[in-house]
Amino acid sequence: MSxxxxxxxxxxxxxxxxxxxxxxHRFTVQGIEHIPREGPCLxxxxxxxxTYDGFxxxxxxxxxxxxxxxxxxxxxxFQLGPLGDLARAIGIxxxxxxxxxxxxxxxxxxxxxxxxxxxxxxxxxxxxQSRWENRRGFARLALRTGAPIVCAxxxxxxxxxxxxPSRITDAVYRRSHWPVPLLRGRGPTLxxxxxxxxxxxxxxxxxxxxxxxxxxxxxxxxxxxxERSMAALLQRTDA
Numbered sequence: 188m189s190x191x192x193x194x195x196x197x198x199x200x201x202x203x204x205x206x207x208x209x210x211x212h213r214f215t216v217q218g219i220e221h222i223p224r225e226g227p228c229l230x231x232x233x234x235x236x237x238t239y240d241g242f243x244x245x246x247x248x249x250x251x252x253x254x255x256x257x258x259x260x261x262x263x264x265f266q267l268g269p270l271g272d273l274a275r276a277i278g279i280x281x282x283x284x285x286x287x288x289x290x291x292x293x294x295x296x297x298x299x300x301x302x303x304x305x306x307x308x309x310x311x312x313x314x315x316q317s318r319w320e321n322r323r324g325f326a327r328l329a330l331r332t333g334a335p336i337v338c339a340x341x342x343x344x345x346x347x348x349x350x351x352p353s354r355i356t357d358a359v360y361r362r363s364h365w366p367v368p369l370l371r372g373r374g375p376t377l378x379x380x381x382x383x384x385x386x387x388x389x390x391x392x393x394x395x396x397x398x399x400x401x402x403x404x405x406x407x408x409x410x411x412x413x414e415r416s417m418a419a420l421l422q423r424t425d426a
Contacts, residue, residue: 197276218388233340310352
């Protein structure tokens with residue numbers, strides 16, 4: 188399977204769309220040097236309800252390294268008409284192990300959010316936490332391709348909205364994968380709060396030499412190391 192190249196015109200359009208958010212949130216980055224200038228790299232991103240902080244993290248990779256990341260996106264994105272078309276044009280493809288492996292074996296930067304929107308729907312009592320549960324696919328990809336893992340997060344992204352715990356939200360998402368959150372932003376509105384956002388990139392985690400006979404144990408150990416790396420990022424406050 189080959190991964191289509193991103194469209195330069197669409198990339199420029201996406202950058203223009205993100206620029207107001209960069210200014211609004213005074214977005215900066217730390218640790219971007221951990222993204223290699225060449226070769227495969229698996230960037231594991233924390234998913235907030237706002238979601239767009241993840242796009243800022245990906246856009247910063249392009250701005251600072253010139254590399255256009257490939258993103259694995261939820262199938263729902265591609266059901267949203269023009270938004271789905273733009274997603275494809277800027278390098279987001281439907282999530283699958285095959286697509287992820289193809290990108291990494293082609294030497295590309297691949298961005299994934301293991302927790303998906305389920306992670307974004309965490310209530311306010313679970314801010315600055317990951318919600319990967321038993322999702323190990325990213326660790327399997329890194330192990331099989333030898334790609335280093337770089338965890339990335341905007342810890343303050345969880346402060347853009349207040350998300351209220353809701354059994355209805357959880358039930359609807361588990362049944363249909365459509366997010367129906369109870370939330371608020373500035374005051375009683377849905378306007379995102381103008382919190383300062385810093386995108387942090389952790390030092391790379393280099394997977395061990397792949398041992399097919401010991402794959403499950405290697406995957407579990409790699410996932411645990413990535414979880415520790417992400418947990419450390421989410422405690423960062425020196426924005």
